[in-house]
Amino acid sequence: MGQHDDRTAGAAPDVDPGPGEDPELAALALKILVAGGFGVGKTTLVGAVSEIRPLRTEEALSEAGELVDDTGGVDQKTTTTVAMDFGRITIRSGLSLYLFGTPGQDRFWFLWDELSQGALGAVVLADTRRLEDCFPAVDYFEHRRIPFVVAVNCFTDARRYGAHDVSRALDLEQGTPVVLCDARDRDSGKEVLIRLVEYAGRVHTARLLDSVEPQADSV
Numbered sequence: 512m513g514q515h516d517d518r519t520a521g522a523a524p525d526v527d528p529g530p531g532e533d534p535e536l537a538a539l540a541l542k543i544l545v546a547g548g549f550g551v552g553k554t555t556l557v558g559a560v561s562e563i564r565p566l567r568t569e570e571a572l573s574e575a576g577e578l579v580d581d582t583g584g585v586d587q588k589t590t591t592t593v594a595m596d597f598g599r600i601t602i603r604s605g606l607s608l609y610l611f612g613t614p615g616q617d618r619f620w621f622l623w624d625e626l627s628q629g630a631l632g633a634v635v636l637a638d639t640r641r642l643e644d645c646f647p648a649v650d651y652f653e654h655r656r657i658p659f660v661v662a663v664n665c666f667t668d669a670r671r672y673g674a675h676d677v678s679r680a681l682d683l684e685q686g687t688p689v690v691l692c693d694a695r696d697r698d699s700g701k702e703v704l705i706r707l708v709e710y711a712g713r714v715h716t717a718r719l720l721d722s723v724e725p726q727a728d729s730v
């Protein structure tokens with residue numbers, strides 16, 4: 512157990528190796544958001560992949576809440592996330608992801624700005640039976656230029672669509688990856704996260720290169 516294991520998440524490298532530790536092996540901790548509409552499987556995904564006991568903030572869905580929450584299409588759900596989920600996964604030696612699952616209901620939008628501070632990127636979970644529920648999350652990340660992948664959580668009773676169809680239906684910017692997954696399955700969830708890290712790495716690198724490239728008219 513290294514001394515970095517329980518540090519606060521952030522997009523910055525965790526470059527503080529302990530005495531005798533090889534600086535090359537210093538852990539990198541990246542912050543990732545797991546977002547999407549109500550009941551799409553965010554808490555399930557964070558729980559499935561996390562190697563620590565995930566922190567959850569679930570509350571029972573109440574009759575009073577039915578007046579403000581759109582629970583249509585998610586009949587069997589009895590609880591909902593009211594603040595966030597938190598988990599951690601080691602992708603490979605020296606690279607950990609801190610996962611922050613967002614609350615799915617509209618009344619918790621005010622938490623998103625706080626949660627997205629310093630995030631490397633996001634997973635937007637989608638359910639093809641209620642694809643429109645992930646529009647706000649897609650808009651949110653596109654406007655803030657936070658790289659994201661769309662992960663279609665393939666519920667057993669939902670019709671299957673290809674990644675290309677989902678990409679078109681959501682009118683995603685070119686290059687935004689769409690991955691099919693099962694949020695309950697650890698390997699499947701890990702695959703989504705690896706796709707996100709690779710994609711976000713490419714996006715951030717391209718931006719960095721853009722920012723240092725000499726302007727054509729300044730030479």
Ligand SMILES: Nc1nc2c(ncn2[C@@H]2O[C@H](COP(=O)(O)OP(=O)(O)OP(=O)(O)O)[C@@H](O)[C@H]2O)c(=O)[nH]1
Nearest residue numbers: 548549550551552553554555591592615666667694
């Ligand atoms: N059949 C099936 N059920 C799933 C899948 N993913 C999640 N569920 C179930 O769907 C329900 C919703 O999952 P949650 O993980 O609570 O969804 P959430 O997105 O965190 O919901 P909110 O926080 O309320 O927005 C739970 O009862 C899960 O067991 C899936 O891939 N297939």
Ligand SMILES: [Mg+2]
Nearest residue numbers: 553554591592
């Ligand atoms: Mg949840």
